[in-house]
Amino acid sequence: MYLVPVSITKATPGSQTSLREANRARIVDAVKRHGGLTQVELAGATGLSPATVSNIVKELTASGVLHITMTTRSGRRAQHVTLARALGIVAGVHISTRHMRVALSDVTNTVVAEHNMPLAKDHRADNELDKATRLIADMLDSVDATMDEILAVGIAVPAPIDVITGEISRSGLMRGWDGISIADLMHRRIKRPVFVDNEANLAALAEFRLGAARGRPNSVYLRVGQGIGAGLILNGAVYRGYESAAGEFGHMTIDEHGPICRCGNRGCLEAIAGGPAILEGLRESNGPQKLTDVVVHAIAGDAICIRAIADAGRHIGIAAANVCNLLAPERIVVGGELARAGELLLGPMRHSLERSVVMESAKVADIVQGQLGDRAELSGAILYAIDRATIGSDEPIS
Amino acid sequence: MTLVSEVSSGKHESVDPVMSIRGINKGFGAVQALTDISLDIYPGEVVALVGDNGAGKSTLVKILAGVHPQDSGTITFHDKLVSIPTPAASRALGIATVFQDLALCDNLDVVSNLFLGREIGTIALNEVEMESRSWELLRQLSAKIPSVRIPVASLSGGQRQTVAIARSLIGEPSIVILDEPTAALGVAQTAEVLNLIERLRERGHGVLLISHNLADVQAVADRVVVLRLGRNNGEFRVADVSYEDIIAAITGATDNVVTRREAAVRAQTEEKNK
Numbered sequence: 280m281y282l283v284p285v286s287i288t289k290a291t292p293g294s295q296t297s298l299r300e301a302n303r304a305r306i307v308d309a310v311k312r313h314g315g316l317t318q319v320e321l322a323g324a325t326g327l328s329p330a331t332v333s334n335i336v337k338e339l340t341a342s343g344v345l346h347i348t349m350t351t352r353s354g355r356r357a358q359h360v361t362l363a364r365a366l367g368i369v370a371g372v373h374i375s376t377r378h379m380r381v382a383l384s385d386v387t388n389t390v391v392a393e394h395n396m397p398l399a400k401d402h403r404a405d406n407e408l409d410k411a412t413r414l415i416a417d418m419l420d421s422v423d424a425t426m427d428e429i430l431a432v433g434i435a436v437p438a439p440i441d442v443i444t445g446e447i448s449r450s451g452l453m454r455g456w457d458g459i460s461i462a463d464l465m466h467r468r469i470k471r472p473v474f475v476d477n478e479a480n481l482a483a484l485a486e487f488r489l490g491a492a493r494g495r496p497n498s499v500y501l502r503v504g505q506g507i508g509a510g511l512i513l514n515g516a517v518y519r520g521y522e523s524a525a526g527e528f529g530h531m532t533i534d535e536h537g538p539i540c541r542c543g544n545r546g547c548l549e550a551i552a553g554g555p556a557i558l559e560g561l562r563e564s565n566g567p568q569k570l571t572d573v574v575v576h577a578i579a580g581d582a583i584c585i586r587a588i589a590d591a592g593r594h595i596g597i598a599a600a601n602v603c604n605l606l607a608p609e610r611i612v613v614g615g616e617l618a619r620a621g622e623l624l625l626g627p628m629r630h631s632l633e634r635s636v637v638m639e640s641a642k643v644a645d646i647v648q649g650q651l652g653d654r655a656e657l658s659g660a661i662l663y664a665i666d667r668a669t670i671g672s673d674e675p676i677s
Numbered sequence: 678m679t680l681v682s683e684v685s686s687g688k689h690e691s692v693d694p695v696m697s698i699r700g701i702n703k704g705f706g707a708v709q710a711l712t713d714i715s716l717d718i719y720p721g722e723v724v725a726l727v728g729d730n731g732a733g734k735s736t737l738v739k740i741l742a743g744v745h746p747q748d749s750g751t752i753t754f755h756d757k758l759v760s761i762p763t764p765a766a767s768r769a770l771g772i773a774t775v776f777q778d779l780a781l782c783d784n785l786d787v788v789s790n791l792f793l794g795r796e797i798g799t800i801a802l803n804e805v806e807m808e809s810r811s812w813e814l815l816r817q818l819s820a821k822i823p824s825v826r827i828p829v830a831s832l833s834g835g836q837r838q839t840v841a842i843a844r845s846l847i848g849e850p851s852i853v854i855l856d857e858p859t860a861a862l863g864v865a866q867t868a869e870v871l872n873l874i875e876r877l878r879e880r881g882h883g884v885l886l887i888s889h890n891l892a893d894v895q896a897v898a899d900r901v902v903v904l905r906l907g908r909n910n911g912e913f914r915v916a917d918v919s920y921e922d923i924i925a926a927i928t929g930a931t932d933n934v935v936t937r938r939e940a941a942v943r944a945q946t947e948e949k950n951k
Contacts, residue, residue: 316823323824326812353831377896396868397875399895401919406892413864558916569899572721 314421371661433664481659483510504615596631614649701750773845835866
């Protein structure tokens with residue numbers, strides 16, 4: 280989430296057609312951003328004349344991109360423009376350690392509305408699920424839909440989830456969410472089917488279907504942020520393991536005499552290269568900051584931050600080499616907050632991976648940055664909900 | 678268990694605080710509203726000021742906004758000792774305050790509200806310039822305002838809050854004070870305002886956030902300063918502290934950390950005096 284000053288008068292060189300194309304894109308963008316707008320508001324938001332807006336909306340409605348309903352604004356009749364959607368909506372919720380994203384999508388995976396908000400450290404299940412429910416209700420309102428139209432809700436959480444019970448299968452990782460069935464709790468609020476899975480699994484699914492791991496049925500998604508986790512795609516399906524506990528990449532032991540991890544063991548990767556560990560290491564020199572600040576400073580050339588990220592990358596690379604030796608994936612996709620540092624993280628990872636892996640370097644998995652960025656988990660939650668809602672079988676992903 | 682994370686010492690060596698206030702006292706007749714308050718605000722940092730009703734949060738904000746001056750104590754702004762006798766002086770220093778009631782003109786549109794009293798243009802108003810500057814600002818804040826030419830009365834609570842915050846940024850202040858920005862907002866609007874606070878932080882403004890909602894405070898703040906009955910009652914880094922600890926400091930449910938620290942300071946000074 281960098282500051283990108285958007286110039287209002289976007290230069291549109293070229294022909295009349297290209298201008299029209301740009302205006303079309305501008306209108307669709309505005310509708311996407313706001314969920315739903317009246318034509319008059321659309322003119323204000325895009326800076327286009329009402330006549331142009333009216334023409335383009337008519338055109339896009341005919342071609343099935345937008346959808347118009349009659350409504351009233353300040354006592355006047357108005358046309359409410361939303362993105363057209365295929366029948367049925369699914370909701371995706373991504374609850375991470377410090378952030379929540381909620382989106383509505385139709386069954387063809389077109390996101391029609393989206394919200395995100397920062398969360399408190401140590402958030403509680405009841406409170407956050409309430410927020411998610413109210414955000415979903417709010418967004419349904421903005422796209423003129425009702426709760427009944429929701430086919431399924433997919434939730435991504437940063438802890439291993441027992442897919443059968445919907446409970447977190449290892450307590451202590453997410454204080455405030457232990458010992459409750461998340462699916463049940465959400466179902467009670469929203470009265471629609473709810474499916475819960477680990478965020479790394481869902482991000483892996485999304486990158487496999489839509490992103491950097493497309494067409495690579497054996498790939499590993501590494502999520503490097505506050506925590507470190509992995510989603511495994513083996514033979515084209517998400518591999519969950521016994522009790523759905525697979526993919527706890529962050530708790531691979533790197534140093535038997537290392538620092539104590541939040542899971543209670545010593546020398547876990549997460550205790551050495553996870554977000555809190557990186558911040559702790561920088562506390563002396565740079566003062567307290569957030570993980571995103573470290574990434575931003577590193578990109579801006581702060582030598583200490585670059586070094587901190589490189590150190591983390593080196594450790595993650597060693598663990599990744601172990602995974603490569605065990606599973607021989609074709610590609611490793613790296614996502615999460617720290618992945619935004621790009622090559623600053625990936626370079627050192629590659630270096631230590633190649634040093635510790637058995638295969639000759641030409642055949643070793645390549646390490647790439649995720650394409651879906653910080654929305655990977657959310658996309659995964661939506662995909663998961665669509666899978667479960669439309670196929671409805673127990674073996675949804677293949 | 679230590680309740681105070683040592684914020685004031687050994688941190689931020691490289692950065693000086695934008696503003697630091699020391700030993701502020703304020704009384705209204707028989708009521709001593711603030712006693713010996715200290716507070717630092719660094720650039721690019723969100724400091725939350727929390728406390729029960731009557732803890733002195735609003736009084737402190739009013740002192741910083743220039744509504745009424747303090748009885749004693751110092752305010753240092755960019756390493757210079759300053760006094761804030763009037764709201765205009767406060768704004769001139771670079772302190773922008775967004776009060777709880779927002780103080781927007783309902784009948785005017787977004788642009789007129791943003792530039793109220795600071796209109797651009799010499800003889801005639803330069804509406805085009807003002808409108809494009811408004812959009813630029815709102816886009817930078819990722820604000821979801823459908824149009825800048827509709828009266829503020831027709832905006833939602835969160836959008837009005839956004840306009841009020843955007844207005845405070847027009848003079849490029851170094852500190853933005855937000856008084857209860859999420860009170861009386863729905864969850865979607867709250868989400869908008871919290872994201873907005875993160876934007877302010879990224880832009881390098883120091884933010885002083887006054888709020889009752891601890892979930893919101895913990896979501897965006899870097900540091901929490903607790904006031905209780907007009908005194909400092911603890912200062913925490915959000916990363917190190919749990920919800921329960923902050924509640925304890927607000928209500929005074931623990932043996933008071935400040936008394937402990939004060940005792941330590943007193944012991945030190947006594948030792949020095951010997």
